[in-house]
Amino acid sequence: xxxxxxxxxxxxxxxxxxSPDTLVFDALKLMAEKDVGALLVMDxxxxxxxxxxxxxxxxxxxxxxxxxxxxxxxxxxxxxYYCSPESTSRECLALMTEKRARHLPVLxxxxxxxxxxxxxVVNKIILDQxxxxxxxxxxxxxx
Numbered sequence: 001x002x003x004x005x006x007x008x009x010x011x012x013x014x015x016x017x018x019s020p021d022t023l024v025f026d027a028l029k030l031m032a033e034k035d036v037g038a039l040l041v042m043d044x045x046x047x048x049x050x051x052x053x054x055x056x057x058x059x060x061x062x063x064x065x066x067x068x069x070x071x072x073x074x075x076x077x078x079x080x081y082y083c084s085p086e087s088t089s090r091e092c093l094a095l096m097t098e099k100r101a102r103h104l105p106v107l108x109x110x111x112x113x114x115x116x117x118x119x120x121v122v123n124k125i126i127l128d129q130x131x132x133x134x135x136x137x138x139x140x141x142x143x
């Protein structure tokens with residue numbers, strides 16, 4: 001079973017974040033520049049929220065707000081679910097599905113060490129399944 005620490009080792013553990021007083025427009029620019037779907041919202045090294053493309057679409061655009069006049073703190077998701085480096089990909093997928101979360105910060109003994117997306121998790125599960133299938137095929141055919 002693939003653990004989060006392996007996902008982070010392969011994808012990297014760089015964390016992209018903004019402060020609560022960042023303009024939504026600037027947060028969107030950063031997401032586009034870094035090719036990520038969400039940013040952590042940090043206040044003095046404390047994680048206080050998460051701002052995602054979903055937040056933008058549902059809370060900014062659909063409400064007719066201006067991304068150049070609104071701050072991330074107004075629209076961020078305050079309830080943050082997280083995992084640990086020892087969590088398995090299947091545990092993360094179950095949590096993400098149950099809570100309808102697309103991104104999970106990774107905390108190791110309370111310290112932020114990375115962030116994973118549902119895409120990261122699904123890709124690793126698929127890869128793991130492909131390896132299992134290949135192994136079983138080789139076993140069956142004597143390869």
